[in-house]
Amino acid sequence: MKxxxxxxxxxxxxxxxxxxxxxxxxxxxxxxDKEGNLxxxxxxxxxxxxxxxxxxxDGYYEIKNxxxxxxxxxxxxxxxxxxxxxxxxxxxxxRLVNFELEPEVSQLSEVILSGHRKEKYKVENxxxxxxxxxxxxxxxxxxxxxxxxxxxxxQIFGMREGVGRNVSGVMLLExxxxxxxxxxxxxxxxAFRNGMNFTTQWGxxxxxxxxxxxxxxxxxxxxxMLSAGEPAGLYNVVTKRPTENPRRExxxxxxxxxxxxxxxxxxxxxxxxxxxLYRFNGVGHTQKTFQKYGFHDKYxxxxxxxxxxxxxxxxxxxxxxxHSRVPDLGxxxxxxxxxxxxxxxxxxxxxxxxxxxxxxxHSAFVTFEHKLDENWKLTxxxxxxxxxxxxxxxxxxxxxxxxxxxxxxxxxxGLEEHxxxxxxxxxxxxxxxxxxxxxxGIDVGSKDVWYDWGESHLIDVNQPFNIYxxxxxxxxxxxxxxxxxxxxxxxxxxxxGQQQYTAYYVQDELGFLEDRxxxxxxxxxxxxxxxxxxxxxxxxxxxxRAGLSFxxxxxxxxxxxxxxxxxxxxxTDRSGKAFDPIEGNNIEGGIKKKWFDGKWNTSFSYxxxxxxxxxxxxxxxxxxSSVQLGEVKSMGGEFDLQGEVxxxxxxxxxxxxxxxxxxxxxxxxxxxxxxxxxxxxMTNGWLKYTFGDYSPLQGLSISGGYLYMAKRASWDSVWGxxxxxxxxxxxxxxxxxxxxxxxxxxxxxxxxxxxxxxxSGSSYQAGTGDNTRFYYSQQNEPGRNFRLTLGYHF
Numbered sequence: 001m002k003x004x005x006x007x008x009x010x011x012x013x014x015x016x017x018x019x020x021x022x023x024x025x026x027x028x029x030x031x032x033d034k035e036g037n038l039x040x041x042x043x044x045x046x047x048x049x050x051x052x053x054x055x056x057x058d059g060y061y062e063i064k065n066x067x068x069x070x071x072x073x074x075x076x077x078x079x080x081x082x083x084x085x086x087x088x089x090x091x092x093x094x095r096l097v098n099f100e101l102e103p104e105v106s107q108l109s110e111v112i113l114s115g116h117r118k119e120k121y122k123v124e125n126x127x128x129x130x131x132x133x134x135x136x137x138x139x140x141x142x143x144x145x146x147x148x149x150x151x152x153x154x155q156i157f158g159m160r161e162g163v164g165r166n167v168s169g170v171m172l173l174e175x176x177x178x179x180x181x182x183x184x185x186x187x188x189x190x191a192f193r194n195g196m197n198f199t200t201q202w203g204x205x206x207x208x209x210x211x212x213x214x215x216x217x218x219x220x221x222x223x224x225m226l227s228a229g230e231p232a233g234l235y236n237v238v239t240k241r242p243t244e245n246p247r248r249e250x251x252x253x254x255x256x257x258x259x260x261x262x263x264x265x266x267x268x269x270x271x272x273x274x275x276x277l278y279r280f281n282g283v284g285h286t287q288k289t290f291q292k293y294g295f296h297d298k299y300x301x302x303x304x305x306x307x308x309x310x311x312x313x314x315x316x317x318x319x320x321x322x323h324s325r326v327p328d329l330g331x332x333x334x335x336x337x338x339x340x341x342x343x344x345x346x347x348x349x350x351x352x353x354x355x356x357x358x359x360x361x362h363s364a365f366v367t368f369e370h371k372l373d374e375n376w377k378l379t380x381x382x383x384x385x386x387x388x389x390x391x392x393x394x395x396x397x398x399x400x401x402x403x404x405x406x407x408x409x410x411x412x413x414g415l416e417e418h419x420x421x422x423x424x425x426x427x428x429x430x431x432x433x434x435x436x437x438x439x440x441g442i443d444v445g446s447k448d449v450w451y452d453w454g455e456s457h458l459i460d461v462n463q464p465f466n467i468y469x470x471x472x473x474x475x476x477x478x479x480x481x482x483x484x485x486x487x488x489x490x491x492x493x494x495x496x497g498q499q500q501y502t503a504y505y506v507q508d509e510l511g512f513l514e515d516r517x518x519x520x521x522x523x524x525x526x527x528x529x530x531x532x533x534x535x536x537x538x539x540x541x542x543x544x545r546a547g548l549s550f551x552x553x554x555x556x557x558x559x560x561x562x563x564x565x566x567x568x569x570x571x572t573d574r575s576g577k578a579f580d581p582i583e584g585n586n587i588e589g590g591i592k593k594k595w596f597d598g599k600w601n602t603s604f605s606y607x608x609x610x611x612x613x614x615x616x617x618x619x620x621x622x623x624x625s626s627v628q629l630g631e632v633k634s635m636g637g638e639f640d641l642q643g644e645v646x647x648x649x650x651x652x653x654x655x656x657x658x659x660x661x662x663x664x665x666x667x668x669x670x671x672x673x674x675x676x677x678x679x680x681x682m683t684n685g686w687l688k689y690t691f692g693d694y695s696p697l698q699g700l701s702i703s704g705g706y707l708y709m710a711k712r713a714s715w716d717s718v719w720g721x722x723x724x725x726x727x728x729x730x731x732x733x734x735x736x737x738x739x740x741x742x743x744x745x746x747x748x749x750x751x752x753x754x755x756x757x758x759x760s761g762s763s764y765q766a767g768t769g770d771n772t773r774f775y776y777s778q779q780n781e782p783g784r785n786f787r788l789t790l791g792y793h794f
Contacts, residue, residue, distance in 0.1 A: 025089035026514050028062040029097040030125060030135075031055045031075060034244030034274075038124070039101060042077040058124040058598045060135070062554070064514070068093070075099045087374065094435040094515040096133075096428065097374075102274075103245065120147045121650045122601050122642040126216060127238045128369075128379065129195030131224055131439055133426045134509070137592045140520055140547030140559035142219040142605040144168075144640055150652065151209045153688055153703060153736065155253075155749040155787045157261070157285070159206035159237070165684040165707050167217045168638040169656030170235075173677065173760060178329060178359050178389070180206040184219065185609060186634040186660030186678040187232040194239060194318075194365050196383040196420045197226055200449050201497070203416055204385065205322055205361050210263040210283045211302045213238045219638070220586040220607060221563035223524045223545035224439060224507060231565040231584025231609050232634070239365075241316060242277035242306040243267050248794045256785035257288040277306040290782040292348040294331065295356075298324040312371040322361040328354050329412055330393030335764070336467065337401050337775045340728065341757050343467060345780050349407060350394050351459060353477045357391035357412075376427035382420070389414035390482050394459075398766050399775040404464035411455040411480045415487070420445040424505075435511035439522075442504050449497040450490035455480055497532035507545070520547035528568060535570040539581050555594040562587055574618060574625045583612045600643025600651070609634040616666045631664035632675055652686040652705075660713070676762070679730075680711035688736075703736035703749075714762040725763060732758060732781075745791035755784040 027046075031039040038059030045052035046063065049071065055061045068091045076082040080101040087097060123145050124135050136143055144167040156163055159180040164170030171183045179202055182189050190199035198204045216236040221227065225234060247267035254260060267279030283300040304318040331350035336342035368380045391412045396405045424441025457478035465475070481489075490496045507522035522545040529538045543566065549559040567582040590605030614630030617623075636658040645651050660675040686705035691697040712727040733754050738747035752758065761778030 025066045025068055025091065025093045025095065026062070026064050027066055027071075027073070027087070027089065027095050027097060028060070029095075029099065031059045031061065031077075031099050031101065033080070033101050033103065036243070038120075039077060039080070042075050042080075042099075042101070045074050045076075047072040047074060056598050060124060060598070073097060075101065077101065079104055085374075090430050092433040092435075092514075093430045094428075094511050120149050121644065121652060123147060123214075124598070127195075127214065127236070129192075129236060129238060129381075130216060130218070131195065131379075131424055131426070131441065133377075133439075134437065137555075137557050137594060137601075138518060138549055138551065140518070140549040140561045141222070141563075142588065142590055142603060142607075142638065144217045144219075144603075144642075146215040146217070148209075148213055150686070151212065151215075153701075153738070153747075154686065154705070154734075155736070155747060155789060156209050157253075157787075158208055162707065163209075163215060165705070166642075166652055166654075166686070168640050168654035168684075169219075169636070169658055169682055170217060171677070171679065171682070171709075178205050178324065178326065178357070178391075179203050182235055183232075183677045184217070185232040185607065185636065186632075186658060186675055187230040188677070189232050190226070190229050190234045192225070192234055192236040193363065194367075194381070194383070195225070195236060196365070196381065196422065197229075197234075197445065198363075198383070198385055198418055198420075199229070200416055200447065202414065202451075203387065203449075204363075205324065205359055205387065207237050207239075208283050208285075208298070208300050208322070210265070211239050211281045211300060211320060213240045219605065220561065220588050220609070221543070221545075221565040221584060223522055223543055223563050224505060226443070226526075227503065227524045227541070227543040227565050228501060228526050228528050228568070229565055230567065231563075231586050231611065239302070239318060239320065240265070240279060240281055240304070241318065242279040242304050244269060244274050244277055247279065249791060250794075251789050251791045253787060253789040255287075255787035256782070257290060257294075259285075259287040259787065261285045261287070275308050277308075279304045290785070291331065291346050291780070293350055293352045294327055294348065296324070296326050298322070314369050316365075316367045316369075318365045318367075320361075320363045322359070322363075324359045325356045326359075327356060328392045328394050328409070329357050330395050330410075332779045333395075334778050334780060335396055335399045335405065335775055336778075337399050337403065337773075339776055340759065340761055340778055342776070345757055345783060347467070347470075349396070349405070349465075349467070351407075351472050351475050351477060353472075353475070354392060354394065354409065357389065359387065359389050359391075361385065361387035372425075372427075375429070376425060378423070378425050380421075380423045383418065384420070385416065385418040387414075387416045388486075392480055393453075396766075397458075398773045399467070400464075400773070403466045403468040405467060406458055406460050406464055407475070408456050409459050409478060409480070410453050411482070413452045413482060413486050413489070415450040415490075417448045418445070419447075433512065435515055437509040437511070439507040439509075440505065442502070444502050445500070447497075447499045450486045451495040451497075452486055452489040452493060453495070454489065454493045494534040495532075497530075499528070499530045501526060501528040503527070516551045518547075518549045520545065520549075522546070526566075530568050530570075532570075537568045537570040537578070539566070539568050541566050541581060555598070556591070557593075558589075558591045560587075560589045569613075569615065571615075571626070573627055574621060579615065579626075579628055580613050582614055585610050585612070595643075600641065600645050602639070602641045604637065604639045606637045607635065610663075616664075619666050622666075627666065629664060629666055630662070632660065633663040634658065634660040634675075634678075648690045648692050650688045650690075652684070654685075655681075655683040657681060674713045676713050678713050679709040680713075682709050684708070699739050699741050701736075701738045701740075703738070705734045707732045712760070714760075727761065730758060732756060740791075743793050745789075745793075747789045747791075748786065749788075750784065750786045752782065752784050757783075 031042040042055040044061045074084045219233040270276040281302040302320040306316040308314045363385045427438045462474045503526040505524040543564040547561040565584040569579040588607040592603045611632045613628045615626040616630040618625035641653045688703040690701040709730040736749040758781040759778040
């Protein structure tokens with residue numbers, strides 16, 4: 001019924017708008033340099049027409065009401081070579097023409113060294129890896145971008161260190177110690193890198209921000225990227241790529257818990273003509289942690305090359321090697337029979353004699369880009385990941401009321417191999433008064449994972465370990481079998497998993513009324529086979545996407561969206577019928593606005609996600625069978641603000657209201673219960689003021705920010721306790737002081753200024769019958785801590 005209604009509305013809109021034939025044309029686009037930075041104040045002139053404009057702070061230009069015909073477009077700005085293109089405008093056309101400027105050789109050093117580049121807390125475009133080739137304000141979806149300037153100012157080193165504070169409704173839930181579990185709108189969202197899905201049950205490893213250019217958060221199902229996954233959205237980590245402008249920077253950091261860190265970022269032209277470009281990012285990091293026996297050592301090597309065959313064709317190769325060393329992966333967990341915050345923040349259940357956990361990950365991308373003509377572009381990309389984990393995790397068999405614990409050490413080895421590919425085309429065509437932005441593509445992928453957690457041994461064989469009087473002297477550390485092939489061990493235990501998929505996507509964004517009204521009609525067909533724990537499933541599913549966006553003026557748009565995702569389910573009901581996939585439907589609407597010539601942006605969205613076909617206990621045989629009568633609803637509103645609100649003052653502010661509940665179940669007593677993994681209220685802020693060029697404090701910046709969550713839903717439903725309980729409210733206050741000139745920078749950040757005891761957790765249940773034990777589990781965050789970083793540009 002929903003689909004038919006949407007199609008009727010779409011047909012009516014098309015029929016109405018096509019009547020309004022337009023003879024005048026629109027020319028628009030973005031001005032960037034070779035590094036991808038947006039260029040403000042560039043003069044865009046149509047020769048012999050008397051028409052021209054300047055690009056705004058976001059590098060955007062737009063010339064309206066042009067007569068159809070041929071034009072020569074010239075772009076000029078101090079410090080760059082003049083660029084020009086010859087174009088033809090058809091009646092009613094809406095042409096997107098972007099320019100990439102080359103620096104003048106005579107001005108190169110001045111462009112690089114004089115003054116400070118303007119910090120970007122907001123952007124107007126998504127990366128090429130999100131495929132849409134459209135400015136954010138016109139996309140009928142809530143998409144937020146975290147820039148590298150924000151990551152630098154907050155001194156965020158890893159994906160798990162508060163990245164989510166910069167986007168409304170994003171929670172980073174600690175789980176084990178080696179990857180980032182990101183939740184949004186009540187569900188875990190998949191991890192993408194450079195537009196490719198590398199998500200697994202416990203992966204990929206959390207990225208280091210020294211290799212990251214930006215992080216893009218797509219809220220709700222995104223059929224243009226994937227449909228097989230949770231309907232909450234996804235996050236896309238865009239890694240640093242080769243640049244034409246020289247990049248030469250080193251940083252040294254120190255801080256709390258013995259932090260010692262160094263990074264290097266170099267890049268530029270290999271040859272004088274700039275056909276071959278390179279970039280290298282490197283990281284060395286060592287640190288203890290706030291918990292006893294904790295540490296985190298890692299190093300990263302990330303070289304990349306780009307070869308430009310000509311102005312229309314290029315190929316880019318990127319490689320990253322990640323090596324980390326941390327304690328056993330269960331060590332962040334703290335357990336108590338009395339409740340949360342019962343033990344000191346630095347308490348640890350682990351033993352210093354347990355071997356470290358080692359993670360090694362190789363990832364590579366090869367990207368081919370070819371501009372077919374002035375309206376069409378082809379992009380093809382291959383992605384590969386190979387990761388190994390040699391590890392263990394410590395876990396209690398139970399926690400007694402007096403604090404006695406019998407700790408068990410489990411092996412936790414893993415191997416992952418991903419082979420991914422995608423090809424897509426972007427194009428523009430005109431049919432009368434209607435413009436068409438076309439996206440079509442294919443995604444293929446194969447993911448294999450092997451896990452082994454089958455071997456375990458008690459380490460407290462002589463006497464229990466007491467959490468209130470910890471004594472490790474009597475523990476016996478076993479030898480775990482890391483030598484037998486992980487493939488063999490996982491095959492024997494049934495913990496080998498595989499996912500293979502092929503997906504096709506077609507989208508047409510139809511523009512009416514000089515592209516003020518945009519209608520998106522799209523669909524994705526996914527053929528997916530998946531197996532895990534000796535259970536397999538195979539699904540072929542078509543998922544539609546329909547969106548409508550209207551520009552009230554050049555700076556304001558409203559939108560509505562329907563999109564769909566699905567989750568495969570293995571198994572059968574009592575009659576032997578295979579279960580259908582879970583269906584996730586998202587209906588969303590919102591408004592986006594640019595303020596004061598685009599210096600800062602706001603967006604507001606309202607969403608309602610419904611997950612249908614979820615498994616619940618069969619009323620006829622509740623202990624042994626399931627039926628597909630379950631349903632969960634997630635709904636809420638989100639607000640985001642980012643940008644330079646006044647000269648020198650950059651601001652990030654966001655708020656999200658999220659409510660996720662069981663809406664249908666065969667057990668009526670469960671209907672209305674909250675679902676774990678979200679906070680009802682979340683708000684975050686970050687403010688930075690930089691003294692201007694004419695101030696005696698030129699180059700000095702003062703920053704401050706907060707994170708606040710209220711009515712957090714714990715992880716009870718995950719651990720077997722029905723109904724998510726509410727955790728205490730969360731509040732963290734941070735501050736920073738920094739100074740920079742053309743060559744040097746220094747930054748001091750202090751996190752958790754109030755030294756609050758911060759944690760996430762859940763109640764926990766182990767055993768059955770008379771042996772049932774209830775206790776509490778939590779993962780703590782550090783108290784007041786600092787980071788000091790020195791940077792040198794050369």
